[in-house]
Each structure stands twice: as structure tokens, then as C-alpha cells.
Amino acid sequence: MDLVVTAFVNGLVTSSMYILVALGFALVLSIMGIFNFAHGAIYMLGGYICYAFAVLLGFNQWLSLILSVLIVGLFGLFLERFCFRPFSRDVYRVIIMAIAIILILETTVNILLGGTVRSLPAFVEGIIKVRGVSISAERVVAFGIGAVLLFGMHIFIRKTKTGQQMLAIAQEPEGAALQGINVNRISALACLMSCSLAAVAGSLLGAILSLSPFMGNNMLVKAIELVIISGIGSIGGLFFSGLLIGYLDAVLPLFTSGGVADTISLCVIICILLIRPRGLFGYELF
Amino acid sequence: MISLRRTAISYLLILIFLCLLPVFIKSYYLLHVFILTFIYIIATSSLRLIATSGQISLGHAGFMSIGAYTAAILAKELGWSPWLTLPLGGLSTMIVAMIVGYPFSRLRLIYFSMVSLFFGIGILAVNQVFDYYTGGFSGMMLIPPLLGSSKLPYYYFFLGLTLLCLIFMVRFETCRIGLTIKAIAQSHTVASSVGINEAAYRILILSIGCFFAGIAGAGYAHYTLVLTHGTFNLLASINLVIYMLVGGINRFIGPVIGTAVLMILPELFRDLKEYVPFVFSGIMLLVLFVMPDGLAGLPGQIKYWISTHRKKG
């Protein structure tokens, strides 16, 4: 089988998985200026809620995904109102808050549903063959959904009025408020969207990979990598950083052992950070 | 001046209490908890030292691991005495910090935090590459001990070492260099306009802070005799930051109190097994909502509440 084509396809799929997870994280970071470390835990929560509906209660899988998105989105509203708004731009306390949320979510899920290996059944069965390379249908679907969401977010931020308002708040909250933008409402909306995106990612990836109460931790690091490289303030830039990190992670292990692959990709990331701290597409924070 | 004496007396009382503690605690298990707390107090205080220059390092455990693995490998493979490898561990971390400090310290605030986060993860990946010496992800064991196998000598050794490090750090913070660094943190443009070489000072404080991180790491290695990936991963770095923040970043004693509370309390609640993280997060939420200045700011906060209530009444 053709190594190059396989590597190409694998890279695309891995990139789309990372982008799915990073989207919500980037949104909250750009709009509210908050490093939502709890994003990994919310992603995990989305996966488990989908599992609860689909496997424990027997609902249709797509319906479970939508329900998970709704519930986690509401949780996002709760988060914004009670957990993030009191501390808006105080970086330190947001970190403490986020870690507390992670601990509470992970422990609760671990007590309720942990203890055994769980996996979501595939959303779409079947295998698709492309140019002699076969790939599972659900990965292609995840890729498709990821691409649509990324594109949709980009258009939303750039073209719609609400998106413009979000950008304004991201750049200068006080100025935006002076313009009559309801900062609280828009922030709540951003948090809702971010958590919903995390839920989508958690459900889709919970089927492709599998569920663990601590699956958010590795993904969080990937999301941070993607967002830092693309730059704060840029959603569309995730496309490029996602491809970069996704391909590094998909191609390097083909040639070297795990440890060396990790080291190389981290060196690349650190170099990019040192050369251009604001990321490839972000705006300068100070 | 009266308050200074009061503070000195209270610290002395605490010191006497700590020295006499092993007499009252029969359980070596609690001694173990205290010893680890001392080690992490050194690490967290060094983190705060670096933070006074405005650089919050999210990869501090990575620096600890450099000191730890250096000391461990030198002692195990080359047979050097742990008394020699302990300071060497600190020294090696300081050298690495000086090397990476040059590019890293150019970055401000959040970018520095991010690059230190990736550096912390990166060091562990490098560990995996050289897994013949470091044992990779699953780690190394049989590191030569510093003081034999009984716990009591370690308790007093680390009590003394922690005091020494803390005294050095507090003197450093109040001396001219430390004050200069605080000035840089407050406004780097003003500081540069006065002719202060910002980058040099930031690299300096990073190196000194990482020296103590290396000492803490080497101490950990020679006490527990086991080093693994999980001891110094991202979670460990975040834990150090949490200890510092919950304790209070504004006061020197903050990290000490934060580390002590967040390490000892969950161990006392160990019987709760799976529910222990709730204790941890409970403390964090309490500090978040009720104590903006951290645990170290509690006395001041209580005074404030009492005075406001008195005004109302």
C-alpha cells in the first residue's frame, strides 16, 4: 500500500480531530480572554453524556449527540455566569477555577461511569476506499463535520453581526461596551458555543477512539498547541496549525519511536513560539 | 516594630513545633507526607520567585525533573555520593535555565507561560528518548539514598534545607536585585527607561529559581529513590502553580501555606478514596470566592471583615 497516500490521508484525519477539539478552546480564549483549561474535561463530559443517552438509555446515536450538545451548552452558560464572569480578566484565578472544574468533572464521571473501558458505537459504519487506501467512514464523517464547523465558525466571526461583536469584545471589552454591545450576553453566547463544540468533539471522538474520564488531558495539550501556534484571535488560523500538528503527529511516528516523535514536534512548536510569539495569524496582545 | 517581633515569635514557635513534631507523630506515613511537603515548598517558593518578575512558569516540574534525573543518573551510574549530586542537580538545572532563559525570557507574560508549558512537556519527551538511562516513561529506581532508609533523618534534613532555601529566597527578594526585578514586573517600559537591562534580570531570576527547583527535584530523587514520568508531568507543573496561587502570590509566605494546606489536607482525608479530589477542589473554590489574596492573605482579610462589620454596627 502506498505510504505517501496513507500518510496524507492519516494526517488529514488527525488534523481534523485536533481542530474539532481546539475550536471551542480558541473561541473562549479569543472572545473572553480566558484560558479555559477545563475545555478537556468538558470535551470528556460531552462524550460521556452522549454515551449515557446512546448506550445506557438506548436513544438514537445522532439524537444523543444533539442532546449532549444541548446539555453541555447549557453547562457552558452556567460556567460563564458563575465561574468565569466574576473573574473575567484575572488570569490567576481563572486557572484555579478551571482546575477545580476539571477535578470535579473528572471525579464525578469517574465515580459514576468510570472503572471500566467504555466505547461509543460508531456513528457511521463502513469503510471507504480512496486510491487504494481504505479509511473508516466515521473518520471521514468526523473530518467532514470538523471542516464544516471550522468554516462555519470562521464565516460567523467575520461576517455576522454577532461575530463582529465578539471580535470587538476580544479586542477591547470596554470600548465594545461603550458601543452598546452587551458584553455579558455575548460572552455567554461564546461560552455556550465553545462548550457545544467541545461536546461535538467529545461525542465524535468518543466513538472513534474510546472513552476515559481522563481523556481530556491529552487533548487539552493538543488544543493548546494548536491555538498558540495559530495565534490568539484567529479562528481560521486553526486550519493551518491543525494541519501542521496533525501531520507531525501522523507522519513522525512512521519513522521514529514515540519519544523522538514527541520531542521533534515539541521543538517545532517551541521554535515557532520563540520566533513569532503571537502565532501565525493572531494579533499582538501587548 | 511590635508587629515584627510578633511575626518573629510566631515563626519561631512554628519552627519549634515542626522540630518536635516527629516526637508526637508515631506514624512514619505522616512523616513521609511532611517530607514531601518540605520538598514541594522549596519548589513552589522558587516558582513564586520567578513569578515576581512577571513570568509564570507552567513547566516548573520539568525543571525539577532535570535536577532529579541528573542527580539520580550521576549517583546511580557513576556512583557519586548523593551529597555531591544534590547540589549538582540544582546546578545543572540552573545551567539549562540560563541556556533556555535567553530565548524564553524575551517573551512576555502569557507567551512565556506557554513556552514554559511546552518546555515542561518537552523535557519529558527527551527523557523518553534517552530511556536507557532514565527508564523512559516508567522511570528509574534504586537511586542511592541520601541518608539511609529510616525516615527520621530525612525529616530534619529537609526541614533544615527548606529553611535554608526559604531564607535565601526571602533575602534575595528584599535585596537590591530582587527589588529591581519587581520593578521590572510592574512596568517594564519605565524600568528600561531608567537603564535597567530587563532581559538580564529576567534570565537571572529564572536561573536562580530553577536552581532551587533542581535542588527540590534532586532531593525528591534521593529521598523517594524512584523517579517516573508521572512525577514531573504537566499535571505536576499545574499543581505547583495551584499551590502557589491558592496560597497567595502576593506574599512570600503564600506558597508555603498553599503547599502545606493542599498537600497535607487531602492526605488526612485519604480514607475517602475516590472522593479526595473533591476536598482539593473544595479548598480551591473556597479560596477563589472568599479569599482573593489567597490563604496567606487570610489574616488581613479577617481584619478587614471585622473592621467593616464594626463600621456597620
Place this chain on the structure above:
Amino acid sequence: MKKVYKIFCVAILICIFAFTLIPSIAAKSEAAPKTINIGYMATLTGFASEVLGISLQGAELARDIINDRGGITINGEKYLIKLIVEDTKGSPDGSLAAANKLVYGKKLKFVAGMFPTHFIKAAMSVTEPAGVIYNRCYSCATKDEFGPHTPYSFVSNVSTGDLYKSIFMYLTKNYPDVKTITYILVDDGQIRDNDRIVRKIAKEFGLTIKGDIIGWSPATVDWSAVVTRAIKRNADAIMHGNGGAMANGSIMKIAREMGYTGLIFGCNADGATDIRMVAGKSASTNYFTHGVSESMPDMYPITKEISKRAMARYKRLTGFHLYGFNSIYTMVEAIKAAQSLDPKKVKETWENMDTIETGYGPGRMGGKTLYGLKHTVYHRQPIQVLDQGEIKFGAWIELEELYIP
């Protein structure tokens, strides 16, 4: 506004403390008459807890079976078994604290449990100097982990080095055309030592490991690259080692999705049930591995008992139950044989015992040639097969074939 937050945080605190304190108060149990307290280090939270926590259930089964028989008699006195469980919190620091709590806090002389190498190393640094017998569930065959420098450590289940032998036995008997193997293993420090062992054992069976061992980083999220590399090697079969059901199940799933129809087999602790759950039914075919199920044929009475109780209480039986079971049961058997509660005496008796009873049936003590220490429990090993998504029984690899003195 400040008042709202004060009330809010007080409410949260009350909830948290209620949540935490009520179970601990409710869980106060009465002390049994005369008991042997055995410490058990379980991974209830943190890294890999969803896989490793099950071994605690096995340990509890051992305790119940022994106590229901009336406990054991030492010098005319009857003793029941009590388990003191500590959580390793899925981290080496947690394992260290758990070991310290059991050894120094509760002053126990016998402890059991646990899996990943790095937790075991952390615990051993406490138990060995204190002369506490530590009967582990499993050993990953790294040179540090188990050897003459660990005189008080015992391994209660057939582990990595010996698992190779049993799986190659099944392989050569049932798939005689397979001569070359690609080996995928988690890169957590065990690759170097395992490389040596697996090649030596493979050679004895006329098999070769093609190329180097393909290692994947424990932080891997997606195994596509690893699987691609393995398939490209074009060996007769792909073997995977330790790594957890999530990883190994994903590896099979991805391999089948990529169109690989060749033989895949596993040499590790996971068991077919979890692998099938992760890989999905359509990918679970042309696969065999070590594993336990409740419907194995030719079970010894003790295995039947374990299976019955596990199905009744936990609705499932996996290899992890037996890992935990053996770590308690074999140690109690050794204590019974030594007729003493002194770890030194028990150790001396145990390492001179030839046969010992295990959860799988009769077993033997061995391992001196492989590890330098006759501290490993050997027992018969079941092989499970996955065929078109169905779990089938493969074969028993009998004790006499497996045993290495």
C-alpha cells in the same frame, strides 16, 4: 454582589463535604474477629483507572472465598482476611503515598496489587527496605522491576516474559505458517528489556520479530501512524503487547479499517472483551489473545467458583479479576504453608514451595532462570479468540508447558 458569592461558596462547601463525608461515615464496618490485614493498592482514580480498578474486585472475591471457607488456620488459631485498600491515584506520587500509608501508617506486613511498572517501582521503594512482602499482579520484565534485588517481591500471575511463551505456543500450534511477526509495544521504558526477552523466546519457537519493536508514546491519541508502519513491514502477523485495551483495541480497529485482514494477536493482560468493545464487532476477527471469560470449558472448581461469584456480583469476568484474585489468594496460600505471619518466614517458605494453589487451578513457583528469583507463580493460561465479532475459547496452555523453573 459579594453576598451572593459568599452564599454560593458556602453552599458549594456544604455540598462537597456532605458528598465526601456521608459515604465515609456510612462505610464504617465492624472489625472481624482475628484478622490478617492485607494491604491492597488499587488504582481507583487517575491514569488507567478504568482498566486497573477491576483488579480490586478480584481481590475482594479472593477475600470472600477464603473467609467463606472459614478463613485459614495458623498454629491452631483461625484467621479471617481483611483487605485494607489504598488508592494509588493513578500517579507515582500516589502509589508512593499509598505504599507509605499501608506500610508505615497501618503497619501492614503483606501488601498486594497494581500494574504499571512505574507505580510498582514507587511502591517497591517502600516495601523492600521495610521487609514487607509485596505480591504484585503483574510484572513488565524491566530489569529494575524484579530480580534478586527485590527479595520481598512476588509476582502472582504469569507475566510478560512468560506470556510470550504461552502465546507463541498457541501461535505455532494453530497457525504454523506464521514465521515473522511485527511487534507493537508501548514505549514506556519496557521496550529495551522486552526486546531481549521476546526475541530469545521467539527463536526457541522458530519465529522472528521482523525489524525493531514499534513503540508508541503513552501520550498517543491516534494510532494510525503506528498501524501504518506495522502493516508496511509486511510480516506474517502483527502482535501487540501491553498498552491497555484502549490502545490495543484501537490498533486492531484501525488495522482492519485500513484493509489489513491478516492475523493480529495480543500478548498482554487486556482480554478479548474489552478489546472487542473498543475495536467494534466488525473489526474483531482473526485475532487471539490471553483472556478469561465466564464460559471457559474444563475449569477447575476454584475457577468455577470465582466465575460464579463474579458474574453474580459484577456481571462480568475478566483477566483483571483473576490478577487481583491471585495476588491475594497466592499470598494467603503461602502464609498458610508457612504457618506464620512473619514476612521473613513466609518469604522463605514461599520461595521453596514447588506447587501452589491459584485461581486457575494448581500452580507452581518458578522463574529463577528468567529472573534470578523463584518468585513467580505459574498457572495454566487461557487463550481467547475473536472471530467475526464473537468471543470464542481458544485453548488452555497447560501449566506443564508454561512452567520455567
